[in-house]
Amino acid sequence: MAVFSEWSGLLYTNVHVGTPDVDEGFNIIKPTTPHECRLRDMTYSAPISVDIEYTRGSQRVAKTGLLIGRMPIMLRSSNCVLCNKSEYELAKMNECPLDPGGYFVVKGQEKVILIQEQLSKNRMIVEVAKFGVQCQVTSSTHEKKSRTNVFVKSNKYYMGHNTFTDPIPVSIVFKALNSQKRYVTAASKIKSPTDEARDLLATTVLAHVPVIDYNFRQKAIYLGLMVVKRVIEAQADKKFLDDRDYYGNKRLELAGSLISLMFEDVFKRFNWELKAIAEKTIPKIRATQFDVVKYMRSDLITNCLVFAISTGNWTIKRFRMERMGVTQVLSRLSYISALGMMTRVNSQFEKTRKVSGPRSLQPSQWGMLCPSDTPEGEACGLVKNLALMTHITTEVDDNPLIRLAINSGVQDINKVTSIYIHSPLAFMVFLNGNILGITKNYHMLIQVFRTMRRKGYISGYVSIYPSYLHKCVYISCDGGRLCRPYIIVENGQPLVTKQHIFELEKGIRGFEDFLNDGLIEFLDVNEENDSNIACYEKDIVYHTTHLEIATFTILGVCAGLVPYPHHNQSPEILTSVLWGNRLWKCGTIGYNQKNRMDTLLYNLVYPQAPMVKTKSIELTNFDKLPAGQNATIAVMSYSGYDIEDALIINKASIDRGFGRCLVYKNSKCVMKRYANQTFDRIQGPLIDTTNNQPVWKHSCLDNDGIVAPGELVENRQVLVNKSVPTVSAVPGSTNTSVEYKDTPISYRNNEPSYIEKVLISTNEEDTTLIKILLRQTRRPEIGDKFSSRHGQKGVIGLVVEQEDMPFNEYGICPDIIMNPHGYPSRMTVGKLIELLAGKAGLVEGKFHYGTAFGGSKVEDVSEELVKHGFNYQGKDFFYSGITGEPLEAYIYSGPVYYQKLKHMVQDKIHARGRGPRAVLTRQPTEGRSRDGGLRLGEMERDCLIGYGASMMLVERLMVSSDQCEVDVCNKCGRLGYCGWCNSCKSSGQVSSITMPYACKLLLTELQAMNITARLTLNHYCE
Amino acid sequence: MELNDEKPRVILNEYKVTQNLPTGPTILDEQFTIRNFKRKCRIVIVRNENFEMEFDWIGIHPFLANTFRRLMLSEVPSMAIDKVHIHNNTSIIQDEVLAHRLGLIPLKADPTLFEYKSDASAEGTEPDTLEFELKIKCSYNKETSKRDSSRAEDMYKNNNVYSKHIKWVPIGNQKERFKDSDVGPIEPDILIAKMRPGHELDLKLFAVKSCGKDHAKFSPVATAFYRLLPDIKIVREVEGDDAYRLQKCFSPGVIGVRQDKNGKKVAVVNNARYDTGSRNVYRYDDLKDAVVMSKIQDHFIFTIESVGAMQPADIFKEAVKLLRDKCASLLEELNSS
Missing domain, CATH: 2.170.120.12 (DNA-directed RNA polymerase, insert domain)
Known part of the structure; x- marks a missing residue:
């Protein structure tokens, strides 16, 4: 690859991105692993080295392997050390083999570059705009990005462009396009306005349509098509309007293309700066020759890439693009939440606009994006998730396609007459939005392309489809299209036969083989619309072209975990995805979780694989890294503590480890070095001289001044006894006595924690880094939140002794009692079936499936229950644990998968009698973290006023808040102090009153602004 | 109905559990006296092996049975x-x-x-x-x-x-x-x-x-629980295939199929004790009315599954002692005040 810099003195001949390594100082460079970077707060990146040729003095010099920057490496990408490694090798590198990769480690943080959804580039979109019908094309080439409009205004056609201030009538543009090539002579070096216009037309307007040697024919035809064909047709007939939200018109931008955009931009800046330096330095006469290599600093590119990924601000100066929130911190609350994050698709649409179009479910989304998995609230419908089998295409070379098209009877657009173009039989052929030519036998063209694709002669991700409306054939091979595999059906018979499936089960055949043998092919959204796809084999009719592989794959990773979702109401699946699966649960996050040092980690002590699985669970390995437990639930009423979805929980179950979780938090500190040769230090514990023991605050410290692993630390105890040099030390002075100020890292939490481990290392800046992992074990208590997989969340309302729990004929007590009122309004029939299937699975000793649109049938499950002597409806005869007598009703009971959510009372419990106050207002502080007061808000105040409880109001708003004794002068009405009025110079008429300090503050603040507020006092009893 | 005999019963209907109307006073409604208790109470040990014991306790009030169950679960040390x-x-x-x-x-x-x-x-x-x-x-x-x-x-x-x-x-x-x-x-x-x-x-x-x-x-027990003795009555003749169908509705051994004197295959109750209360007859509309399922309310089938530290019988005895001590201390409290 040859990259020419703009400055001709430097020629890049080759570029190479190496494997990730880390600079340990003193020129020692050693390879690194992602896990090391996570622990040491480093960036997992690889050097970018280039080979260059340049001029030094008068001779040409070549240099190879020159470092120009570092590229953050995506985990499991081809340059990552984890690529193609066995489970054993991954374990050696402290990496979880089930971790999907696809994210970056930047400064120790795991960052995901979200998939960005946008309108496809270089395609015409006809829609109704301000003035009427308009056709818009966003051209995008490597150099330029521009938008061209053609629209109708008062029955005239205009062309607008984002660089133009005013639109130009189309006829004038056509006229201009007819201009001739300009012959450059010495005299014409200065561009005339005509020349400028010509250049503009050639390079900027419709930039993606190639203009070779000022031959505007193709561009003119393209423009003509925009005006004549699309706009006029759409004016006459609404069906010619395009849909902006249609997924065939969308492209998804992946991390790779975003990074490449970023790199290209910063690389150009790098060269530009180099050029600027060269131009400035070369004319000067120096003793040493100018060597450009000395000015090639590697930190510009490195910093720019790292900054972009760590902040998520994607600023690309060339395209004047500025996007915020492109990256997000990978949520490691559970394995599924991390996995779900990789499939997240972010729309470029503004969140604040209240239009329904882009947010609503698009039919073309079928199979490509999960219909259930979207957040509630402002980002609803804008943030989406990929479905299970979706593939996003990458760009493929189009030259073979052009050749194939020409060979299949496409005539080059530049070589056909205009009569031929308008012939009713002719179909125009487009390749990636550009006109390729004309064909009369479009049928054959499509047939040839599809056959070649199935045979593997062209890329499997090339799509071709006809549009009978436009009389066009569209071929695409660009990146970012959504596509999905389907089984090919020929003559009403699917090509995949029993034999193939048998081979698949035996492991002789893999998915790739199915692709290579042309049994399965990928269809993108557009081609999908030209196909006849049967959902099931029984639906195949004579014109069917494809067969769905598995229907449950229309759901995404998170929604796939819900058993029997097809029996649930749709909003319930959404909530279940939201609550249960994506974000907030305790569980396992990876095989390497014990080696990690995250800021916050919730682990279940005894996680279980769900009794009712789904196919998606197996595919996503959720059963290997589960996040929940199979609780035996009884659906019945018990005491009054189960209203509003509260759960009654069995104390014996808790004693035996149900719902027990570990909470890990970390505490971090760095030991800085300062310019004046001083540095932070850590000292050993302070010893109390009376008993020769460390003082209480330091009682957990080891001799080195850092807490010892295994210790129990309590609130306000010191974790690292660090001290910082005071700034007084004069730089340069070599005095040894540096004064230090104590800045200990102390533990702040009312519940004590254990120290799991301590990490001492250095980070990239070579400063010492100390990380301390703290652990708490929590058993469930009243108020902790649990959720089933159907979005049925509830808090524990009561913990009941085992003997008070109802028991059945087998002596089984439920772990959880759930109130039946949770069912009728929510209609989560899926949960009922999950219970039944789970129960049958227990007695039969197997896992049942609750896969979407399939799964074990209720009849079969009932039959299994009957076989083992259980009631076919799952309702058992129970005895009350309190009276010992049989219950009047039969109780629906069995196992349901319950997940513990991270909302635990221990993190939320808050009360205050007395406590800290804000300095300025003397009112109680706000919030739990500051031990704040509980606010008596406006509405509560209104209640008190309405009730007439005036003394209560005084007590709440003044006495218990910021009561303050103030001296007021009766004569002048101003504030005095100590019984003295300073303006009257007298103490004669000063009286002392009580008022809120906020009021006093207002009076003094007003006074400071030269406004006097005078108080008039009256006796209270008058 | 023929279930209204001298025994107190719960009847397992299709959708709910009801009680019968016993012909005479039963243990459920007569006052607890030690004389009556001594006269009626009977314990039959069915099985005692591998730290697991099953015994029938006949003629006691549910409150007493439950008390012992609760004591064994949570108070026997x-x-x-x-x-x-x-x-x-x-x-x-x-x-x-x-x-x-x-x-x-x-x-x-x-x-x-x-x-x-x-x-x-x-x-x-x-x-x-x-x-x-x-x-x-x-x-x-x-x-x-x-x-x-x-x-x-x-x-x-x-x-x-x-x-x-x-x-x-x-x-x-x-x-x-x-x-x-x-x-x-x-x-x-x-x-x-x-x-x-x-x-x-x-x-x-x-x-x-x-x-x-x-x-x-x-807790010294893995679990300790009881169930009431099931009683099943076939109220009309069920013959042929229906008899086998009926047999399948219950746990094995509950319903037998015999040949009566006319050579017809008829369903009979073999041993209702094994019934698990699954009530699967109610799946068949035509068999629903053929059987009446009930449980006898003063016949408890206790199961004590010891964890292994003590013999189940000893655990039970401990529970009895605990109750005795509790009663004694209660009496003492009452007398002292």
Whole structure:
């Protein structure tokens, strides 16, 4: 690859991105692993080295392997050390083999570059705009990005462009396009306005349509098509309007293309700066020759890439693009939440606009994006998730396609007459939005392309489809299209036969083989619309072209975990995805979780694989890294503590480890070095001289001044006894006595924690880094939140002794009692079936499936229950644990998968009698973290006023808040102090009153602004 | 209805449980007197093996039966590890989780020979505490014969820590009072932790006496429960295929199919005791009316599954003693005031 810099003195001949390594100082460079970077707060990146040729003095010099920057490496990408490694090798590198990769480690943080959804580039979109019908094309080439409009205004056609201030009538543009090539002579070096216009037309307007040697024919035809064909047709007939939200018109931008955009931009800046330096330095006469290599600093590119990924601000100066929130911190609350994050698709649409179009479910989304998995609230419908089998295409070379098209009877657009173009039989052929030519036998063209694709002669991700409306054939091979595999059906018979499936089960055949043998092919959204796809084999009719592989794959990773979702109401699946699966649960996050040092980690002590699985669970390995437990639930009423979805929980179950979780938090500190040769230090514990023991605050410290692993630390105890040099030390002075100020890292939490481990290392800046992992074990208590997989969340309302729990004929007590009122309004029939299937699975000793649109049938499950002597409806005869007598009703009971959510009372419990106050207002502080007061808000105040409880109001708003004794002068009405009025110079008429300090503050603040507020006092009893 | 006999019954209808109308006074509504109790109460031991006992208790009021069930679950004391001193734990299992797992191991020790510990924070003494030790270290297996194996059990030594590794450390004269076989974990193969070379456990375990109310690990039973004796009556003749269908609706052994004198196959009740109350007859509309299922309310089939420290019968006796003591202290309280 040859990259020419703009400055001709430097020629890049080759570029190479190496494997990730880390600079340990003193020129020692050693390879690194992602896990090391996570622990040491480093960036997992690889050097970018280039080979260059340049001029030094008068001779040409070549240099190879020159470092120009570092590229953050995506985990499991081809340059990552984890690529193609066995489970054993991954374990050696402290990496979880089930971790999907696809994210970056930047400064120790795991960052995901979200998939960005946008309108496809270089395609015409006809829609109704301000003035009427308009056709818009966003051209995008490597150099330029521009938008061209053609629209109708008062029955005239205009062309607008984002660089133009005013639109130009189309006829004038056509006229201009007819201009001739300009012959450059010495005299014409200065561009005339005509020349400028010509250049503009050639390079900027419709930039993606190639203009070779000022031959505007193709561009003119393209423009003509925009005006004549699309706009006029759409004016006459609404069906010619395009849909902006249609997924065939969308492209998804992946991390790779975003990074490449970023790199290209910063690389150009790098060269530009180099050029600027060269131009400035070369004319000067120096003793040493100018060597450009000395000015090639590697930190510009490195910093720019790292900054972009760590902040998520994607600023690309060339395209004047500025996007915020492109990256997000990978949520490691559970394995599924991390996995779900990789499939997240972010729309470029503004969140604040209240239009329904882009947010609503698009039919073309079928199979490509999960219909259930979207957040509630402002980002609803804008943030989406990929479905299970979706593939996003990458760009493929189009030259073979052009050749194939020409060979299949496409005539080059530049070589056909205009009569031929308008012939009713002719179909125009487009390749990636550009006109390729004309064909009369479009049928054959499509047939040839599809056959070649199935045979593997062209890329499997090339799509071709006809549009009978436009009389066009569209071929695409660009990146970012959504596509999905389907089984090919020929003559009403699917090509995949029993034999193939048998081979698949035996492991002789893999998915790739199915692709290579042309049994399965990928269809993108557009081609999908030209196909006849049967959902099931029984639906195949004579014109069917494809067969769905598995229907449950229309759901995404998170929604796939819900058993029997097809029996649930749709909003319930959404909530279940939201609550249960994506974000907030305790569980396992990876095989390497014990080696990690995250800021916050919730682990279940005894996680279980769900009794009712789904196919998606197996595919996503959720059963290997589960996040929940199979609780035996009884659906019945018990005491009054189960209203509003509260759960009654069995104390014996808790004693035996149900719902027990570990909470890990970390505490971090760095030991800085300062310019004046001083540095932070850590000292050993302070010893109390009376008993020769460390003082209480330091009682957990080891001799080195850092807490010892295994210790129990309590609130306000010191974790690292660090001290910082005071700034007084004069730089340069070599005095040894540096004064230090104590800045200990102390533990702040009312519940004590254990120290799991301590990490001492250095980070990239070579400063010492100390990380301390703290652990708490929590058993469930009243108020902790649990959720089933159907979005049925509830808090524990009561913990009941085992003997008070109802028991059945087998002596089984439920772990959880759930109130039946949770069912009728929510209609989560899926949960009922999950219970039944789970129960049958227990007695039969197997896992049942609750896969979407399939799964074990209720009849079969009932039959299994009957076989083992259980009631076919799952309702058992129970005895009350309190009276010992049989219950009047039969109780629906069995196992349901319950997940513990991270909302635990221990993190939320808050009360205050007395406590800290804000300095300025003397009112109680706000919030739990500051031990704040509980606010008596406006509405509560209104209640008190309405009730007439005036003394209560005084007590709440003044006495218990910021009561303050103030001296007021009766004569002048101003504030005095100590019984003295300073303006009257007298103490004669000063009286002392009580008022809120906020009021006093207002009076003094007003006074400071030269406004006097005078108080008039009256006796209270008058 | 013929269910309105002298016995108190609950009737298992399709959708709910109802009670019958007994012909005479039953134990449910007559006042509790010790004379009546002595006259009516009967215990039949059905099975007592492997620390599992099933017995029928006939002629008592549910409140009494339930009281004993509750006492056995939560108030009969037993010994369990309550305090763990962790001197070293380099395994991957967290200290608290390890301690929790150790606590749940059932211990072989007769709780009647021990006293409750009065002060939980005090050091354990001879009459109230059993001390154990768990010292184990995992290492590579150097045996040449297993050098090529990649199985964890061949590659390492002590990679699995089982309850059998717990050693008893007698305090005071405990050595004289107990034999080695009397004290220790009941099951030798309860997995406590998994380790890899370099991992080490050095723990001191202290078992004390307490009851299930305090923590489920102190409960001497895996579970103790009862069920009411089922009674099934076939109210109309069920013959042929229907008889077999009916048989399938119940647990095996409940319904038999016999040939009557006309040579027809007829369903008869063999032994209703085995019925699990599954009520699957209600699936068939045509068989629904053929049977009436009920349970006799003063006939309890008790099952006591002991954890293994005490014989189920002893656990039951302990429960009786507890109730006696409770009554005695209640009486004392009443009399003293």
